[in-house]
Amino acid sequence: MDANRKTAYLSLVDVESKKAFSNLAINHQVIINKPNSQGFVRELVYGVLESKLTLDYYIDQLLNDGIESLKIPELTIIRMGIYQLGCMNSVPEYAAVNESVMLAKKYCRSKSGLINGVLREYLNKKMQLRLPDRADDEVKYLSIKYSYAPWIVELWLEYYNVDFVEELMRAGNETPPMTIRLNWLKIMKKDLIAKLEEQGFEVSEGKLCQNALNVKGNRLLETEMYKLGMFTPQDESSMLVAEKVAPKHGETVMDVCAAPGGKTTAIAERMNNTGKIIASDIYRRKLDLIDKEARRLGITNIETRSWDATRVDSSMLHRADRVLVDAPCSGLGVVRRKPEIKYKAFTEEMDLLPKKQLAILSASSNYVKPGGTLVYSTCTINPAENEKVTDAFLKRNPSFEKVERTLLLPNINGTDGFFICVMKRDDSLL
Numbered sequence: 019m020d021a022n023r024k025t026a027y028l029s030l031v032d033v034e035s036k037k038a039f040s041n042l043a044i045n046h047q048v049i050i051n052k053p054n055s056q057g058f059v060r061e062l063v064y065g066v067l068e069s070k071l072t073l074d075y076y077i078d079q080l081l082n083d084g085i086e087s088l089k090i091p092e093l094t095i096i097r098m099g100i101y102q103l104g105c106m107n108s109v110p111e112y113a114a115v116n117e118s119v120m121l122a123k124k125y126c127r128s129k130s131g132l133i134n135g136v137l138r139e140y141l142n143k144k145m146q147l148r149l150p151d152r153a154d155d156e157v158k159y160l161s162i163k164y165s166y167a168p169w170i171v172e173l174w175l176e177y178y179n180v181d182f183v184e185e186l187m188r189a190g191n192e193t194p195p196m197t198i199r200l201n202w203l204k205i206m207k208k209d210l211i212a213k214l215e216e217q218g219f220e221v222s223e224g225k226l227c228q229n230a231l232n233v234k235g236n237r238l239l240e241t242e243m244y245k246l247g248m249f250t251p252q253d254e255s256s257m258l259v260a261e262k263v264a265p266k267h268g269e270t271v272m273d274v275c276a277a278p279g280g281k282t283t284a285i286a287e288r289m290n291n292t293g294k295i296i297a298s299d300i301y302r303r304k305l306d307l308i309d310k311e312a313r314r315l316g317i318t319n320i321e322t323r324s325w326d327a328t329r330v331d332s333s334m335l336h337r338a339d340r341v342l343v344d345a346p347c348s349g350l351g352v353v354r355r356k357p358e359i360k361y362k363a364f365t366e367e368m369d370l371l372p373k374k375q376l377a378i379l380s381a382s383s384n385y386v387k388p389g390g391t392l393v394y395s396t397c398t399i400n401p402a403e404n405e406k407v408t409d410a411f412l413k414r415n416p417s418f419e420k421v422e423r424t425l426l427l428p429n430i431n432g433t434d435g436f437f438i439c440v441m442k443r444d445d446s447l448l
């Protein structure tokens with residue numbers, strides 16, 4: 019059986035049944051199954067995940083008993099088959115159908131006939147398959163067309179006009195560029211560009227940050243340059259957060275929701291290994307990821323520790339020049355990288371996020387020195403978790419004032435969706 023499709027199938031089943039993150043599921047299955055084209059695997063997995071609701075809407079129309087009659091293995095194979103037939107021009111029709119039947123024979127033998135039939139039915143009827151009627155129900159139409167849970171469509175329609183929401187959803191379905199953060203501690207920009215180009219990568223400068231490069235090419239993370247810590251894959255939006263924290267050499271910085279450490283290490287590189295960054299997270303095991311990255315990058319000024327950021331650590335009162343709260347959030351800004359987020363149900367936990375975010379921001383503000391900086395960021399596009407949280411904080415804490423607020427959107431900035439609010443504490447003693 020084709021190892022590429024097998025890897026894609028097992029990754030999708032992990033996402034569906036174990037609620038694994040797509041990037042972690044793919045990395046795991048690639049190691050086990052050794053596909054010969056990781057590019058094909060990623061295109062297929064992300065393609066199916068990005069268009070899951072659209073695919074399911076069509077599949078439902080092709081089955082007499084409806085989509086509810088399918089279990090995860092056969093549903094996953096049919097989604098993959100239809101995605102290859104409808105969206106992957108490089109895959110011949112016979113290969114999409116035959117390989118789907120082969121997968122079925124291995125993972126759900128009794129359904130191989132059904133799968134063959136549904137895919138052939140799709141080929142016969144694909145021109146007649148329709149989206150929901152927009153005039154009847156616009157939210158349903160947009161939800162199925164762009165494949166986002168209806169509550170996300172409704173949420174964005176509350177704040178933006180419908181054309182903008184369509185652009186936002188379309189941009190969220192695009193494949194993000196591979197952006198890397200140059201590690202100033204290890205190499206100069208012109209030397210890294212030359213080394214990457216020598217190895218056949220196509221390199222261009224980032225748009226927002228001086229230390230950002232866009233790179234095209236395969237197996238970037240298998241290069242010696244990566245292993246030696248000369249760069250880190252990171253979206254420019256996250257790099258911009260470190261830039262807005264604007265740490266100076268020798269300062270004390272606290273990063274209170276730090277794991278897995280993307281922004282902590284970006285801040286550390288800016289401080290050129292001087293001063294100290296106290297990087298904490300509620301999960302001890304996640305802190306090991308920060309320590310490991312710091313070793314790869316040659317960073318020596320990070321101290322990690324586990325701490326629940328909703329609690330105030332009285333030993334740190336007014337000790338930090340800068341505090342970063344990169345808060346846990348709904349993640350609606352990073353659907354390009356984790357399309358499974360588009361289908362999260364709106365749970366009670368999600369409803370409670372703004373309360374938790376405000377609690378973390380309020381507790382962490384106690385560490386800021388007079389005249390110091392407090393930065394709140396999230397990777398979501400939800401005013402309730404962004405502007406409303408910082409407004410509520412500023413209202414209750416008059417010793418802080420807003421310096422600037424940035425909202426990055428994939429359809430406008432070409433980055434992940436991110437919110438960054440920089441605040442300053444006044445100089446007076448408290």
Ligand SMILES: C[S@@+](CC[C@H](N)C(=O)[O-])C[C@H]1O[C@@H](n2cnc3c(N)ncnc32)[C@H](O)[C@@H]1O
Pocket residue numbers: 256274275276277278279280281282298299300301304325326327328344345346347378
């Ligand atoms: C958006 S992620 C942080 C990403 C990180 N700053 C980076 O750039 O790699 C939010 C983090 O907050 C952590 N977290 C959630 N609740 C927390 C709490 N009460 N106290 C501290 N950390 C918490 C999560 O474990 C998660 O690692």
